[in-house]
Amino acid sequence: MDLPARFNAASFFVDRHVAEGRGHRVAFRHAGRSITYAQLGADVDGAAHVLGGLGVEPEHRVLLALNDSPVLAAAFWGAIKLGAVAVPVNTLMGADDYAFLLDDSRARVAVVEESVLPRLLAARAASPSLRHVVVAGQATGGALGWDDLLAREAPHIDPAPTGPEDVMYWGYTSGSTAKPKAAVHTHADFVAAADLVGVGVFGLGPADLTFSASKTYFAFGLGNTLYFPARVGAAALLVAERLDAEGLLQIIERERPTVFFAVPTLYARMVQVEKSYDLSSLRLCVSSGEVLPPAVFDAWKARFGHELADVMGSTEVLHDFIASRPGAIRRGSIGQVVPGFEARVVDDESRPVEPGQIGHLLIKGPTTALYYWKRRERTRHAMLGEWLSTGDMVSRDADGYFYVAGRADDMLKIGGQWVSPGEIEARLVEHPAVLEAGVVGREDADGLTKLCAYVALKPGQSATGEDLRGWVRGRLAGFKAPRWIEIVPDLPKTATGKIQRFRLRTTS
Numbered sequence: 001m002d003l004p005a006r007f008n009a010a011s012f013f014v015d016r017h018v019a020e021g022r023g024h025r026v027a028f029r030h031a032g033r034s035i036t037y038a039q040l041g042a043d044v045d046g047a048a049h050v051l052g053g054l055g056v057e058p059e060h061r062v063l064l065a066l067n068d069s070p071v072l073a074a075a076f077w078g079a080i081k082l083g084a085v086a087v088p089v090n091t092l093m094g095a096d097d098y099a100f101l102l103d104d105s106r107a108r109v110a111v112v113e114e115s116v117l118p119r120l121l122a123a124r125a126a127s128p129s130l131r132h133v134v135v136a137g138q139a140t141g142g143a144l145g146w147d148d149l150l151a152r153e154a155p156h157i158d159p160a161p162t163g164p165e166d167v168m169y170w171g172y173t174s175g176s177t178a179k180p181k182a183a184v185h186t187h188a189d190f191v192a193a194a195d196l197v198g199v200g201v202f203g204l205g206p207a208d209l210t211f212s213a214s215k216t217y218f219a220f221g222l223g224n225t226l227y228f229p230a231r232v233g234a235a236a237l238l239v240a241e242r243l244d245a246e247g248l249l250q251i252i253e254r255e256r257p258t259v260f261f262a263v264p265t266l267y268a269r270m271v272q273v274e275k276s277y278d279l280s281s282l283r284l285c286v287s288s289g290e291v292l293p294p295a296v297f298d299a300w301k302a303r304f305g306h307e308l309a310d311v312m313g314s315t316e317v318l319h320d321f322i323a324s325r326p327g328a329i330r331r332g333s334i335g336q337v338v339p340g341f342e343a344r345v346v347d348d349e350s351r352p353v354e355p356g357q358i359g360h361l362l363i364k365g366p367t368t369a370l371y372y373w374k375r376r377e378r379t380r381h382a383m384l385g386e387w388l389s390t391g392d393m394v395s396r397d398a399d400g401y402f403y404v405a406g407r408a409d410d411m412l413k414i415g416g417q418w419v420s421p422g423e424i425e426a427r428l429v430e431h432p433a434v435l436e437a438g439v440v441g442r443e444d445a446d447g448l449t450k451l452c453a454y455v456a457l458k459p460g461q462s463a464t465g466e467d468l469r470g471w472v473r474g475r476l477a478g479f480k481a482p483r484w485i486e487i488v489p490d491l492p493k494t495a496t497g498k499i500q501r502f503r504l505r506t507t508s
Contacts, residue, residue: 001191008159009168009187010081013194013230014041015159022233029209029255030070030238037233040077043070046154047078053149054109054132058083058160061170063107065091065098065116067240068216068225071136071146075111076216076226080168080187083160087170087182088217091115092477095122100179102127104374105170109134117141164188170373171219173315174420181378183219183316183369190227192366193319196340198228201311201323202259202284208234211257213248213266214416219315220288224261245269249277256281263289263416264296267308268446271299279304284326286311289416291404293447294332310334312404316388317341318367322402333401334394341365344387345396353395358405361392412441414451415479421501424482427475428453428468433461438491438499442484450483454504456490463487 014037017023023038035043056062062079064086066072072088079086087105089098091113098120102110106129112120117135121142124130132144139145162168168190170182198204212224225236237255241247249270252260262270264287285306292310300308312334313320322343324335337343345359346352353359364386371379382389393405412419421439428437435458442452457463465485472481492503 001195003164003188003191005163006161007164007187008081008083008162009190009227010044010077011159012187012191013227014044014077017041017230017233025206025233026235027230028070028073028236028238034235035070040070040073042154043074044077044081045157046150047074048081048157049151049154050134050146050149051075051078051084051109052082052157054134054144056082056084056109058162059085059167060109061085061087061105061107063101063105063110063112064088064217065093065110065112065120066136066217067091067113068221068238069136069240070238071111072216073226073238075146081157081159083162083166085167085170087172088222089172090217090477093119094476095119099123099126101172102130104180105182108132111136111146112143114140117143162187164191167370169222171222171315171318171369173219181375182373183318184371184373185318185367185369189318189367189369191231192340193223194228194231196338196366197313197320197323198223198231200340201320201325201338202228202286203326204228204232204234204259206233208232208259209237209255209257210234210259210261211237211239211252211255213243213260213262214289215242218416219318220261220313220320220416223319224259224286246273246275249273249275249279252279252282253277258282259284259286261286261288263287264292265290265415265448267300268293268296268448271296271303279306282306284309288313288320290413290449291406292334295447297331312392312402314388314390316369316382316390317363317365318369321363321365321367330401333397333403335402336400337402338365343396343402345394355398356395358393358395360408361390361394361402362387363390364388412439412449412451414441414449417479419451419480424451424453424472424476424480425499427472428455430475431463431468431471433457433463434468436491436499438501438504439482440501440504444483451480452484452486452504453482454486454488454491454507456488 017037026034027037027040028035076086111134135143169185172180212221214221216222229236287308307329309324311320311323321341342364344362424439425437437455441449492500
């Protein structure tokens with residue numbers, strides 16, 4: 001789609017529907033009620049007035065540590081309508097993580113859930129750029145209240161005179177280092193992703209209702225919930241809670257979505273729920289975030305009658321670039337290149353490999369991030385002119401179907417989220433009884449990758465796996481706690497003292 005010189009994504013994805021007579025259409029279902037595009041437009045104007053009143057100007061960053069809710073939708077589009085940059089982040093991080101993000105992004109305003117507030121306030125001193133902290137709801141604990149600041153009938157606000165290439169979103173991704181880095185995206189990227197993937201691959205239309213188990217603070221969930229449906233005047237479910245397998249099935253039966261997005265771990269757990277649920281409203285089930293085991297594909301199809309459409313994307317590309325299309329799904333494959341993108345599979349010397357051979361995946365397309373914020377070397381390493389080095393090892397068959405072999409580095413994807421072994425090892429070694437630790441991936445009974453830690457204790461010290469698991473849980477997000485912890489006499493190392501993770505993997 002050719003965009004005009006003056007273009008604002010908030011106006012395109014929200015205000016356009018009101019202007020073109022679709023204000024009565026449902027934009028979101030949340031907590032049993034419907035929110036129309038007209039209501040969403042008014043909420044966005046209210047949010048823009050709130051943020052503007054707090055001094056947010058074009059190009060300022062606004063940190064959003066919010067669950068999937070109407071406040072998140074309003075604050076996200078409200079920041080963008082002002083010409084500012086929305087920075088959604090995980091609501092489950094620790095104070096040190098928020099301190100890093102505040103300092104790195106130089107956010108002027110942070111809008112957070114009440115549950116996040118104590119950790120955010122503990123991190124506030126790390127960011128001299130931060131002017132205001134706003135909590136969803138009423139003022140409390142040293143933060144302004146979002147509801148208190150909202151004007152009851154805020155006047156319409158004209159969008160900032162941004163252009164397609166202005167920055168509107170930072171997506172933080174851990175990549176190959178423990179510290180996250182921000183992939184910088186423009187207004188044009190969102191339109192291209194919505195057109196090529198939301199419409200072109202998933203076939204979204206006005207009658208669809210999407211439901212994403214992946215939250216909007218992930219780039220994948222952001223597309224599924226916030227702007228893919230809005231591209232075509234469709235609706236999405238906003239679910240604040242992190243639901244277990246049965247909770248997801250209950251939502252699907254009650255709300256009747258047509259498209260469902262989740263990671264393979266959740267699909268595997270949902271299949272195990274004994275009670276029967278009606279999933280007949282679904283026309284498409286999309287799997288992303290980690291390799292989809294064929295056993296999970298088979299079990300889901302046998303139980304619910306749907307083939308899982310496996311896809312691959314990244315925060316750097318905003319959403320998917322390889323995808324399985326409805327009606328053309330191959331078991332074990334992530335599908336074919338999304339039209340509008342190009343892919344290369346190359347060896348270590350950047351030479352193309354033959355079909356069936358494993359190589360490094362390079363991607364070229366219109367949604368690739370401009371750069372990583374303040375990460376020049378990482379940008380140069382990953383963004384090779386028009387091509388992005390994804391860090392994935394794949395093969396491609398003669399029909400253009402791709403198959404994932406793994407990552408080129410030691411990063412692990414657990415439940416759809418990147419995990420750094422080094423970060424977990426560092427926390428384990430902080431335990432008084434631990435001498436050293438090595439963390440690798442191990443497949444569980446469903447073929448899904450989970451964390452396994454090998455730990456050597458100090459002489460004369462003792463600790464159980466459960467003790468150490470609790471230690472990690474108390475210092476890192478819960479999904480970073482190893483599923484298995486093996487106490488071993490020592491760890492294999494190189495001559496220079498580096499832990500040989502490849503030998504631990506063979507043990508696993």
